[in-house]
Amino acid sequence: AQTVTQSQPEMSVQEAETVTLSCTYDTSESDYYLFWYKQPPSRQMILVIRQEAYKQQNATENRFSVNFQKAAKSFSLKISDSQLGDAAMYFCAYRSDPNFGNEKLTFGTGTRLTIIP
C-alpha cells in the first residue's frame, strides 16, 4: 500500500520570504500523480499543484513550484514571496495512475504553515 509522509507538522516563514515543505512517499508503482492541497481556516481543500510521475520537468504554478525526485520518492513544495493568504494546512497526496482504476487519494498528515508579518 502507498504511504505519504510529511515530517514537518508546523513551519513558519516571514512574509515575502521563501519556504519549502517536505513530502516523501512510498510506492512500487511507476506511474502515478502527486498533489499539494491547501486547507485554509475555512477548511475547504484547494488544489495548489499537480505533478505527473512520467514528467521529468517540475511543475510550477505562479509562486508555487515543486521539486520532484522520483528515485528518492520525494515531492517538496516551494512557496516563493510568501503572502499572508498562504497561511494554511498543506497536504501532500498520492494517487495511482487512473488507467489502473484506482481512485484513492492517499494523504499525508499535513504541515501547518504560519506566515509572520
Next chain:
Amino acid sequence: DGGITQSPKYLFRKEGQNVTLSCEQNLNHDAMYWYRQDPGQGLRLIYYSQIVNDFQKGDIAEGYSVSREKKESFPLTVTSAQKNPTAFYLCASRALRTTPEQFFGPGTRLTVL
C-alpha cells in the same frame, strides 16, 4: 457558478441517530467521493462512485452508507453503527476522462452528542 455544495455546514445529532450529509455538484463530473478528516490526520476515503447506481468502499466504510441515484448527488448516511462519527466530512468530485485531480466541497462538521 459551477461547484460542489455540501449542507449543512454544521450538524449536531444525538448518539444513536442516523444522519445524512448532502453533497451536490453541477460540474458534470462523473466521479464523487466522501472523505473523513480527524484532527492531526490526513483525509481518509469512506466511499466513492464513478457512475450512477454504483459505488465502492474506501478504507473506512464501516458504519457509513451512500447512494448515487443522480449524477449530481452523492449523499452520505452516518449510521448508529459508526463508533466515532464526530469528524469533518469532505465531498469531492472528478471528471474521469479529463483530469486526475479531485475538487472538494466546503465540508460538513458533524458533532454527535
